[in-house]
Amino acid sequence: MARMAGTAARAEALLGLGVVSTTPVAGGDICTATRLRLTDGRGAIIKTRPQAPEGFFLREAEGLEWLGGAHGAKVPRVLAVAEDCLIIDWIEPSKPTTDLAERFGRALAATHQAGADGFGAPQNGFIGLAPLPNRPSPTWPEFFASRRVMPYVRAAVDREALTADEAATIETAMRRIHELAGPAEPPARVHGDLWSGNLVWGSDGDVWLIDPAAHGGHRETDLAMLSLFGAPHLQRILDAYAEASPLADGWQERQALHQLHPLLVHAMLFGGTYGARAGAAAQSLVDGPARA
Structure with missing residues (x-):
């Protein structure tokens, strides 16, 4: 619970918005991923890793934005990035068809x-x-x-x-x-x-x-x-x-x-x-x- 509270506080500081709830997201081997529900109704996901290599999240954010600039395959919008975390839009998953x-x-x-x-x-x-x-x-x-x-x-x-x-x-x-x-x-x-x-x-x-x-x-x-x-x-x-x-x-x-x-x-x-x-x-x- 303390970790979740810390994650929410970090997201609020970066986004300038309140976090209504947090939910762990399974499957991340490298980073801890947490789903956020924000006070403006949006969903987001924050990825964190203690002592991440320098530039680790910044390079990911740059890559997402560069791929998004192609206007081809969709990429989540980058909401915030720092040395210790990355926040992007939440994409609601569905079944492959x-x-x-x-x-x-x-x-x-x-x-x-x-x-x-x-x-x-x-x-x-x-x-x-x-x-x-x-x-x-x-x-x-x-x-x-x-x-x-x-x-x-x-x-x-x-x-x-x-x-x-x-x-x-x-x-x-x-x-x-x-x-x-x-x-x-x-x-x-x-x-x-x-x-x-x-x-x-x-x-x-x-x-x-x-x-x-x-x-x-x-x-x-x-x-x-x-x-x-x-x-x-x-x-x-x-x-x-x-x-x-x-x-x-x-x-x-x-x-x-x-x-x-x-x-x-x-x-x-x-x-x-x-x-x-x-x-x-x-x-x-x-x-x-x-x-x-």
Whole structure:
């Protein structure tokens, strides 16, 4: 009760509004999430984490606002942000449906099509609690290899979550990155951590994006992440996306390339079989036909 009272007081100080009630929200592994009912009738959610890394919540807020500026897939409005918390609009959840999935596929295509200034972002960020280097690169293959794969290969090896042979296979794939990456595309406005847990299927008829690791990247990255960890009505999402924004030939085969990053992040953070899965994905790329 004391923690809830402290959370309410923090929200009131940031919002300049009273908090009528607080309700814990289940499911957050990294942050504590609390639903707020405000005196003006709105609902909100406050995310808190004691001793959060510097810029942790600010980068999330910036990512939400940047994605929202695309006017594609919906994102919650940022109400307040501080070093220790983030407050956003509450989205009332509902059950996933095929109609929602189709609408989301088209909306995600619009978000990607809004583009970015380059491959990367102005500031380094976070994916979960892991640091996310974002220094821009002139091409996506260079950005992906140097910012999204090799730093996590080294970290996973240090954690003994990736064997030397698996690391060598991934390094071989990265040496062939320009062959494997497919046709060059302009920078897309990507979510960057688009697994099903970062989608809220809203009762208002939209699917909402939360918890981004937003940057200028390759649009296939978001689709590969959805496929890696599964999403409700995934095929309907992909079909609607491809109708709105056709994908380059071979995108299905390139999913293994884009999935290297999340697999390596998971290997670094959690160990388990993620390192072996990353090694197997890289092996499939090395063994398969190169695509120009």
